[in-house]
Amino acid sequence: EPEVTQTPSHQVTQMGQEVILRCVPISNHLYFYWYRQILGQKVEFLVSFYNNEISEKSEIFDDQFSVERPDGSNFTLKIRSTKLEDSAMYFCASLLWDSPYEQYFGPGTRLTVT
Amino acid sequence: AQSVTQLDSQVPVFEEAPVELRCNYSSSVSVYLFWYVQYPNQGLQLLLKYLSGSTLVKGINGFEAEFNKSQTSFHLRKPSVHISDTAEYFCAVSPKKTSGSRLTFGEGTQLTVNP
Numbered sequence: 001e002p003e004v005t006q007t008p009s010h011q012v013t014q015m016g017q018e019v020i021l022r023c024v025p026i027s028n029h030l031y032f033y034w035y036r037q038i039l040g041q042k043v044e045f046l047v048s049f050y051n052n053e054i055s056e057k058s059e060i061f062d063d064q065f066s067v068e069r070p071d072g073s074n075f076t077l078k079i080r081s082t083k084l085e086d087s088a089m090y091f092c093a094s095l096l097w098d099s100p101y102e103q104y105f106g107p108g109t110r111l112t113v114t
Numbered sequence: 115a116q117s118v119t120q121l122d123s124q125v126p127v128f129e130e131a132p133v134e135l136r137c138n139y140s141s142s143v144s145v146y147l148f149w150y151v152q153y154p155n156q157g158l159q160l161l162l163k164y165l166s167g168s169t170l171v172k173g174i175n176g177f178e179a180e181f182n183k184s185q186t187s188f189h190l191r192k193p194s195v196h197i198s199d200t201a202e203y204f205c206a207v208s209p210k211k212t213s214g215s216r217l218t219f220g221e222g223t224q225l226t227v228n229p
Binding site: 042 | 146150155156157158159160163165204206208213214215216217218219220221222
């Protein structure tokens with residue numbers, strides 16, 4: 001069964017450094033998403049991406065964040081200058097255009113900012 | 115805007131007992147409703163969804179949920195749980211108005227099934 005993959009599974013970085021989290025969505029899916037889950041808190045929406053542009057973003061997704069689909073298969077989330085409060089599990093998800101609205105989630109990348 | 119409240123943060127039950135995980139939502143527009151499960155160190159997996167029609171929906175692993183529009187609830191039930199059902203369960207909604215809309219999640223309920 002096709003699945004969403006994410007790399008790395010765990011990333012440790014120092015405050016102020018740039019990080020790139022990578023995702024490979026399911027190949028025929030058209031919508032892509034990033035969510036995050038701070039330890040002990042709910043899963044929060046960050047951004048959605050469709051037709052090579054951001055279709056929706058939350059108030060969390062400020063200028064420090066950017067997304068890209070560089071090569072037609074990968075979907076990346078970049079955090080330009082990480083803060084301690086960026087430490088969280090980051091989930092990528094994808095959705096087929098006319099599916100019954102099921103977003104398929106990857107296993108997540110745990111980002112630890114020290 | 116939408117919000118989701120899961121009324122129990124932790125639910126411990128014994129194996130083969132029935133369980134109900136409660137979910138209430140608030141929205142100014144019609145929504146689709148979902149339950150996702152997260153096993154330790156894994157991503158989120160869809161258990162079931164309500165899009166329209168019959169208010170009782172059945173999902174994987176013997177779970178079912180009932181949509182109650184008047185009470186704005188979407189409680190998850192299973193008549194007999196197994197040890198392997200131990201996981202975190204998330205209720206989520208997304209607005210019907212457009213495709214590809216974001217999911218808004220509740221805080222999650224940790225279900226622990228004891229022998």
